[in-house]
Amino acid sequence: MLRYTEDHEWINLEGDTGTVGISPHAIEQLGDIVFVELPEAGTTVARGESVAVFESVKAASDIYSPAGGEITEINAGLLDDLTAITPERARECWLFKIRIENASDLDELMDEESYNAMIA
């Protein structure tokens, strides 16, 4: 189940684990990405908590967790080549996986159609 936040994160829920990334639109709007900070595996985070940072040439953007739970894995390979973070690769460029405490956290998020309507 794929859901989007108003802040342009996406979360794909499989079982009790969600994979989180940022949308193609967000990647495009950031422009040249020059620094990424990811959370540490094992950290427990709340829904809406700032968990990662993207720095572009112009600005810093916080990434908020779409759901509360424990970070189980991060995509460390992402940091090897920031130029590979492109809108086309938004799903491969996931940031972290999170074991979700409360699946109802996703109830208020948008499906792809609603999200695309929001950014249109």
Next chain:
Amino acid sequence: METSKTLLHTTPLHAFHVAHGARMVPFAGWDMPVQYADGIKAEHLATRESAGLFDVSHMAQVWLSGPAAEAMLEALTPTDVRAIGEGRVRYSLFLNETGGVLDDLMIARLDGGLQLVVNAGRADHDIAHLRAHLGDGVEMTVKSDRALLALQGPQSPAVLERLGLDLAGFHFMQIGHFSIDGADCIVTRSGYTGEDGFEISMPAEDAERLATRLLADDAVSLAGLGARDTLRLEAGLPLWGHELDETINPVAAGLRFALSKRRREAGDFPGAGPILDDFANGAPRQLVGLLPQGGRPVRDGAELALDGTIVGIVTSGGFAPSLDAPAALGFVDSELAAAGTELMALTRGRETPVVTAALPLVPHRYIRG
């Protein structure tokens, strides 16, 4: 605050930018291209390596004429305006009585008159400031019927020569009339990137045709305001609202050169007392380059600390494509301004180590006569 797009000014090249894939953003009341499809880094590097074409029509072009024009500008700036020869350009500052900077500007003398270029974000202020000081013997015209393009980078003279311009004897900080593709242009050899380059003023109706003609040269890439900012940051050039404002003294901002000798000796410009005091004794704080360590940029407004004591502030921060690393400008206590001082930048409780560096961070490559 959301700025309504309908209230934004547009330059004569607005449609041209959109057609070339620009991302348009509000800037100082104008709808301007922050970048094109290639992005800020690519546009920046293309400018350093070859030539970048920037629309800077949002800056105001103000022409002064009449026998009292020189005296009027001298009353507002520390520049020896009388000594600006025909065909020459000077960097100048509008100063307040406390020694702060109301804006920075260019003053050129052409055809006996004085031509000013001021920042877009300060244009309303500056024009009102000038108007308040207009007396008999000065005429002021705001040339809103003209566009301004900047062609910057080492290939820019070759680009203009391929369009038939004779640039022999035309060096950094000179101004002259040139015909480009049949349009009457006023060209200065200047810019704000640290590179050799030109600013080309032209009638608005010629702008799109000339931009298209310039871009047709393989050496030229379009570049937006994002690249303009990273280029000037690397070049250590101050931006009003960041490194300059009403509270910042030009000596602190590294602008001693903008205080003309005759005016210093006469001490007859606004804020001369505090400015000349700092000129003689050094300012308490000084503008420096800052190199963040560890890959993460620091941003405007971050405080700088040494052993837990605040010793300065970041005024512009981002990424320097030519250094392939983050870079920033900021003010630090003058005793810490020497290159190589290790400080901490504080952002929302996070500490980023930074090292001070001499300006410019990337050497200027002006072609002087």
